[in-house]
Amino acid sequence: MVSVARPVHDEVALRLAGLEQRYTPIRRALVTTLADAGRPLSIPEILASVDELPQSSAYRTVTALIEAGVVRRVTGVDDHGRFELTEDLAGHHHHLACGSCGTVEDIAPSPRLERAMAEAARVVAEEQGYEVTSHQFDLVGVCSTCRALPG
Amino acid sequence: MVSVARPVHDEVALRLAGLEQRYTPIRRALVTTLADAGRPLSIPEILASVDELPQSSAYRTVTALIEAGVVRRVTGVDDHGRFELTEDLAGHHHHLACGSCGTVEDIAPSPRLERAMAEAARVVAEEQGYEVTSHQFDLVGVCSTCRALPG
DNA sequence: CTTGTAATGAGAACCATTCCCATCTACACT
DNA sequence: AGTGTAGATGGGAATGGTTCTCATTACAAG
Structure with missing residues (x-):
């Protein structure tokens, strides 16, 4: 939960800024959660991990992070979208x-x-x-x- | 459309019979379509290929064929299910x-x-x-x- | 402190898929 | 061929994940 390297957050903030977008607490929490998970998370898993997060905000935040190029969608075997940090951030x-x-x-x-x-x-x-x-x-x-x- | 080897149909009929199910015209048309496509097809693609096929029947038929072990679901990059004959039938x-x-x-x-x-x-x-x-x-x-x- | 713009949250809208049920059809047995 | 039983069909309603809408709130700059 505090294990995310600062450079990752800095980089995310930078890319969001490039689209005139802000690195808000919700977005920061999502990045931290994804980084800590070490595997792609589905929306239900994200909701369970981030406290007080409305479903609509989860979807919207994930979408915003995808557009900023810091998150990507992974397709698995079931029909739930799963999300992870991009390779240049997560390796x-x-x-x-x-x-x-x-x-x-x-x-x-x-x-x-x-x-x-x-x-x-x-x-x-x-x-x-x-x-x-x-x-x-x-x-x-x-x-x-x-x-x-x-x- | 007539390119499906008879042994495939025989095998499908056999597996359906094993579950007390019939090899009906709709099911036969679906098997033929999937065999001819040479790639996994989505439901919209199946509806476009098989004439006069109601959507509900397409889904139900595909499900029946999956249960009989002759069709399998393939997950692609979008969120549409795609379907193909199992490897033991299609290679x-x-x-x-x-x-x-x-x-x-x-x-x-x-x-x-x-x-x-x-x-x-x-x-x-x-x-x-x-x-x-x-x-x-x-x-x-x-x-x-x-x-x-x-x- | 004001103002412009982005972000949020709640719920409606969407769309692929599944479920339901009344009707129809295939196969087995006369 | 005729009939009975169980499976199959089709149309539409229901479901569930995801997206959209919009009124409200929070920032950052002046």
């Missing part, structure tokens, strides 16, 4: 969505994974004429928690 | 979602891509304790059409 990583419970986790980049991902992106670019967006992959699987469940 | 492949227009394409598996994907899945399984679902990956990028657009 490069990939995502792993659990097809069973819907939770999305960040994957810390390891050299082996990066090599495999980079190779996959290269192949897709060559063979399909696609430009893979900023080395961003989302994998779907079953998380260890759900695998342990009966059924 | 193994990956997806490429265009972050700009939302269209999802199938990626034909090439040896190079498979190697890279398999390696990525292995790493994720080892390092994150995840079981990656049936070698299924979805990548996001910008398709060649959208890249050619101004702006």
